[in-house]
Amino acid sequence: MAPASHPATVAVSAPDKGAALALTPVSRETEARLDRYVALLLEWQAKTNLVAPSTLPNLWTRHISDSLQLLSLAPLAKSWVDLGSGGGFPGVVLACALAEVPGASIHLVERIAKKAAFLREAIRVTAAPGTVHLADIGDTVDRISGPIDCVTARALAPLHQLIGFAEPWVRRGAKALFLKGQDVEAELTEATKYWNIQPELHASRTGGHGWIVELGSIERR
């Protein structure tokens, strides 16, 4: 039995989950998959730091809704790539929702073996349509070769670097959706030194000072 202070004993806050599902509603089937994912995340959090411990009480609003909100910005996208998936945000959450969409799937790219192992287990227990790549992003550009509709990333790198990562897929027709914090304007200013972009900015539905940067085209300056 885990000691009382063991992170695996952190309970999910029902009001937080309720608030998250009000913000970003999902089907019963997706909710059941997300419940299995959250249980696994809390179990693994004890041995691998997957999310900042301070965010655990607000796991559903802070991480799950934050991830789910991307779906409404690419409602027709079936083929996704999530770069630097870490503990599975937004990648595993999207996979859980995409299980409802015939033919949809997501590639999860992560270079740390322990995290990739967690991602594989999350995909297994949720039976969600995801493929985990234990690899550096640069090495997956050729490996993930089919048509991709949407490239995502959260908390991975400054915007100008993210744009460089996503550029090969966006050049082949994908849209990029990056979850960003309050410094988005400064990051955009920096990014436009290197890239010709027409960003669309969406305020995060989960409150705080978050933004989603949407890019439909990327050209090197």
Ligand SMILES: C[S@@+](CC[C@H](N)C(=O)[O-])C[C@H]1O[C@@H](n2cnc3c(N)ncnc32)[C@H](O)[C@@H]1O
């Ligand atoms: C700060 S974490 C964010 C994880 C997750 N996206 C989230 O929002 O919770 C960044 C993750 O990206 C991974 N990462 C960073 N650079 C990478 C690269 N070049 N190729 C693959 N993974 C990378 C790191 O190992 C780490 O797990």
